[in-house]
Amino acid sequence: MVDICRDPRWGRIAEGAGEDTWYGSQVAKAYVRGYQGDDLSKNNTIMACVKHFALYGASEAGRDYNTVDMSRLDMFQDYFPPYKAAFDAGAGSAMSSFNIIDGIPATGNRWLMNDLLREKWGFDGFVVTDFTAINEMIHHGTSEDLQDASVQALKAGIDMDMVGEGFIGTLSKSLDEGKVTQVEIDQACRRVLEAKYKLGLFENPFQYFDAEKAKEIVLSQEHLDAARDIAKRSIVLLKNEKGILPLKKEGKIAVVGPLANSKEDMLGTWAGTRKTDKVVTMLQGIKNVAGDKAEILYAQGSFFTMDNFLLNRNKKKEEYIIQTEEQSKQLLDEAKKIANKADVIVAVLGEPRAWSGEAASRSDISIPECQIDLLKEMLATGKPVVLVLSNGRPLTLSWENENVDAIIEAWHGGVEAGDALADVLFGDYNPSGKLTTTFPRNVGQIPIYYNYKNTGRPLIEEFKFTSKYLDVPNDPLFPFGYGLSYTNFNYSNFKLNSKVMNANDKLVATVTVTNTGNFDGEEVVQLYIRDLVASVSRPVKELKGFKKIALKKGETKQVSFEISEDDLKFYKSDLSFGTEPGDFEIFVGGNSRDVLKESFILQR
Structure with missing residues (x-):
């Protein structure tokens, strides 16, 4: 797709x-x-x-x-x-x-x-x-x-x-x-x-139906290793304050939440065979990676939702699920008991697999109230809390971002979701994933995306008659391209080899990136361009390149991008495709918001 x-x-x-x-x-x-x-x-x-x-x-x-x-x-x-x-x-x-x-x-x-x-x-x-x-x-x-x-x-x-x-x-x-x-x-x-x-089907109509080959390669160790690697590289660190992460493999760790031990939900939407026997849940992954160095406590803590309309929306009447407040309270009490014994709490919340994918639109993309009640009780213990999200779409997380010190976006990570999460939680892998879609502050901002076109009245905070909301800032909670690391990266010395670009020439942009933190890490360096004046309104930024680099603690690298006239082409009102001479801005950074800027002129 x-x-x-x-x-x-x-x-x-x-x-x-x-x-x-x-x-x-x-x-x-x-x-x-x-x-x-x-x-x-x-x-x-x-x-x-x-x-x-x-x-x-x-x-x-x-x-x-x-x-x-x-x-x-x-x-x-x-x-x-x-x-x-x-x-x-x-x-x-x-x-x-x-x-x-x-x-x-x-x-x-x-x-x-x-x-x-x-x-x-x-x-x-x-x-x-x-x-x-x-x-x-x-x-x-x-x-x-x-x-x-x-x-x-x-x-x-x-x-x-x-x-x-x-x-x-x-x-x-x-x-x-x-x-x-x-x-x-x-x-x-x-x-x-x-x-x-x-496809060669006239010679062999059954060449794609090799049962023995399927047994050999489906969920083979090589493929499971690849699944784990892909899943951990897809994880996005959204917040990490007070040095909570990475966790130490010691003490007592409470793992709570309806997605902590759910094999089916790790697979997400349209997942191949949907065999769950080899699926590693978040709970099991934490146990696997921590080994005998830490004691892992578990409680489900809550249902996915107490909204029976949402819960049964795509079910037949004979499949209806009924959940009671008494059952919900019992789950919450069990979680509170283990949380009080723990040194740190990992809350795995979000969406079951059935809430994303085809025929799974939601008008409210927040975490359901009963899961938030669980999170509030965990925060009330005063223990460090890590919020792990398992979901198929961006969620509205304004309250969570204000109240939780560490947030990991783990998505529906697939068959090796749990091991991948644990690799990141304990620092065996330093997260490097970046968001490919914007996270709104609330559903009222939707549609929201980074490469929007400006209006005739762009936002000026001190003036009333500009394009803005009264009740929420214009910018998103987490922008396109965003994702943190356990280390820090400093961008400097951004420059172009020329301030003028002639047709059919190439421009070279270079930037210096330094790992200023205490961990080795990887960074996705992103390049954006803006056409300042054109015959049709152009976006305020457009991604035109990215490079992933690995930097040891204290290491510096220079990253270069080559920009050609093709990168500046766009469709005009008559649907012809090409460039127009004029002024351009070029940006580089670790996400679409936090960037350095230079400018150049395209001339013919």
């Missing part, structure tokens, strides 16, 4: 690369290279399917399957580039999205599927619908019935109908009635058959 999303209420933000167009494009290309390799007929590759084409991540109000309404300029500027990057990388297939674009469902939108995708971008693979998307065109009000919807989809450029049975059930009749042609049907069939040919 390569959909750009700037609304964390949307559950499927958990599946994508976040809010940034440039970064999302880099990830999209990497996906394709990783899946497809250099030869699709090899049995260690698989055809990439680019989804959801297009604009699915911009669903209104963050509600899944909802309508999308935006200008063509915003489509090309902000949302289309990751799809195009994936197609340019050679992706063999695409999946249509559920939403409307310019009032027409993507699945029946010929401008999108044919004029843009095939004719303008040169895509020659096959397009499959998302689950029953053809049938849903009836509900959109653009098709009379399944036969009509199937005709529209085929003529738009859809080659395969996922599950809906519109093609298999109606196209023969439509052909007899002259509503579609044999050429159109043959063209769709050819594209699907060509994909099978490239």
Whole structure:
């Protein structure tokens, strides 16, 4: 999934690369290279399917399957580039999205599927619908019935109908009635058959069904080691005051929270086989890494929520769960008992896996009240408290940030989530993860993202009639690119090799980064650019590069970025793509907010 999303209420933000167009494009290309390799007929590759084409991540109000309404300029500027990057990388297939674009469902939108995708971008693979998307065109009000919807989809450029049975059930009749042609049907069939040919399925239809190979590699130790490494590198340290972290492997450590010992919830949304026998929970990981050096105490402490509507929203009546206040109090009392015995408390809170992903939009993205009640009781002990978050989306954490000294964003970390967290908790790995999406102060700020366009009345605190809220600052709680380390990094001596950039030239930006703290660590150095004056309004910052460096305690390194004219291109009002001469600002730093600035001129 390569959909750009700037609304964390949307559950499927958990599946994508976040809010940034440039970064999302880099990830999209990497996906394709990783899946497809250099030869699709090899049995260690698989055809990439680019989804959801297009604009699915911009669903209104963050509600899944909802309508999308935006200008063509915003489509090309902000949302289309990751799809195009994936197609340019050679992706063999695409999946249509559920939403409307310019009032027409993507699945029946010929401008999108044919004029843009095939004719303008040169895509020659096959397009499959998302689950029953053809049938849903009836509900959109653009098709009379399944036969009509199937005709529209085929003529738009859809080659395969996922599950809906519109093609298999109606196209023969439509052909007899002259509503579609044999050429159109043959063209769709050819594209699907060509994909099978490239995958080597005519020679061996079962080459992807090797049970013995699956036993050998699925959840193999090599893969588990990789999962642990990826998970720990994805963890983001949001706050660390009073030197709480890293924890020492000693004394008594209380681990509490409904996500502390839940195997299923570590896997997150759309997780492969969902086998839980090898899943390492947060509790088990802490035990594994601490060993016999510390005593680990555990209590669940709370339910996920006491909101029965939320708890049972996607359940059948016979599956309803009922939780009582008495049960909730009992869980809380158990947590208070072990907390009073402990030297330090680790509270693992957030969202179960069912609250993020598809059909999992939330209007309130705060931690539920019963979990906060648990956190308050832990803080009331006066013991050091580390808040560990396990969730699929950004959460609103204003109260938590004001009251808790250490916060770790661990996400739904997968099969090795617990070991990865413990590696970070105890300092065996110094966290280096950065946020790929903005964390709002409250839900009223949404949509909020770092690369916004300025208004005619930008914020000036002392003036009334400027763009601001009365009840909350404009800026987010945690900005894009943010993430702390157990050490500190100082940025200095930022400079350009020239103040003027000619067309087809390259500019070199350099910055000195020094590890001024007491730990070895890694830092993601980020480069941003701003076009100050253009024919269309441009963002206040745009990510254009990043480099991850490792620095020993006290070590200094110089980091360089090369900027070309391609980095300055944008879509203009006529949708032409190019640059305009003029003034630019360039920024470098450890996140999108805390940066050093230089400037240059592009001239022709």
